[in-house]
Each structure stands twice: as C-alpha cells, then as structure tokens.
Amino acid sequence: IEALPGFAAVRAAAERAGVEAYIVGGGVRDALLGESRGDLDVVTEADHVALAQALGERPRVHGRFATATVATPYGPIDVARARAESYPRPGALPEVTPASLADDLGRRDFTINAMAVSLADPGVPIDPYGGIDDLRTELLRVLHPRSFIDDPTRALRAGRYAARFGFALEEETEAGLRRADLTTVSADRVEAELRKLALEPDPRRGFELLDAWGLIELAPAAGETM
Secondary structure (H helix, E strand, C coil): CCCCCCHHHHHHHHHHHCCCEEEECHHHHHHHCCCCCCCEEEEECCCHHHHHHHHCCCCEEEHHHCEEEECCCCCCEEEEECEEEECCCCCCCCEEEECCHHHHHHCCCEHHHCCEEECCCCCCCECCCCHHHHHHHCEECECCCCHHHHCCHHHHHHHHHHHHHCCEECHHHHHHHHCCCHHHCCHHHHHHHHHHHHCCCCHHHHHHHHHHCCCCCCCCCCCCCC
16 A cells, blocks of 8 residues: 555655545555556545645645645645535435545445545555455445435446456345436536546446446447347
C-alpha cells in the first residue's frame, strides 16, 4: 500500500494539515491485487479542503459533494470529507452530510471498493464488508439490497469491473442488478458510465455482459441476424 504513487505525498500533506486521513476505494483494491493506480482517493473526517490545500496549489473544490481534486505529479488526487448519502428518489443524485469513515465506506458500490487504509498506520486494511474475501473469491457484491435502486449506474459499473477483473456476480447482487431501472437516471450519467467502459482494456466483454444482463441491447455485428 505504501508503495502506491502519491502515498508518501498525501501522508506528508495530512501531517502538515494536522488531520487523520485514509486512502479508500480503488487504490486499496488495486494494491491488494498487486496493481498500481494513477490516481488516489483520500477521505478525512476533518477538514478536507485544508488537506487538499496542503497537498497542492489551487485545488478544485466541489462544495455540494464535499470533495476537492488536486493536480499532483502522481496524477489527480481526490480528497473528500467522510460523508453519508441519502437518495430522495431512485436514481437521483445523492444528498450528502458529514459523517464517519464507517458511514463513508457504507455508501459505496461494491465490497471490493469499500476498504480503507490509514495513512498513519497502513499495516492492516479497514474492511468492514468483507472486500478482501471477495477479492480472493473473485466476486462482485453490493453492500445492501437497495444499492441498484438508489443508483442504477452501479449496474453499469458492475459490467466494467466484471470485465476488467474477470469476477462473477454474487447471487443476490445479480438478482438486484437485473432489476435495475436505468430510466430513473439521466442520459448523461448513463453515457458517462458507458464511456468509461469503452476505455477499458476489454470493453467488448463488458458490453456483452450488460447485454446479457438485459441492461442494454447491442446491435448485431455485420453479417449477423437477429
């Protein structure tokens, strides 16, 4: 974990800002898989803007979601205030409130993305939802039954992760995913997720999974008939 690009810089910034902070999400996941990332996500229960300013000049602050993005030599680093989310209706953008790290991990999409590592004590990952076990067994699992109702774009993200890592869907996760209603989400958000999938090393596999799950309908390839 400590070998992640930017880890030492973020730890030094947290010390300068006098805050406790954590690497969360994909950076932890990829480090456990033996891979590296070009960007990091950082969460603090304290002043995230002060941490962002200690990390780099002129961070871009996004007030509605209590986040900031800092350009660094290691790539962009997202710094966020630990927060809880509530959804006024299915598919709506979440309303966020300051919360604990535990709450912040609990709002995430899949167990493999709901882990954290303390910058001050990085020895043992914080893993309240069994993400490490799911990495070992190569499973994608949501954190709660309403996950795809609150945010149906998580179903599209499942296609991206399943294609990238070759993971299977946990049984209840697959059942919820197949019921995801993408009509509750704006077309822009759906398109953004599909564009991210298109940039994957094997996008075809991801799109084929989404088609098989009934989330999108692929046009037949040239020469194929329906």
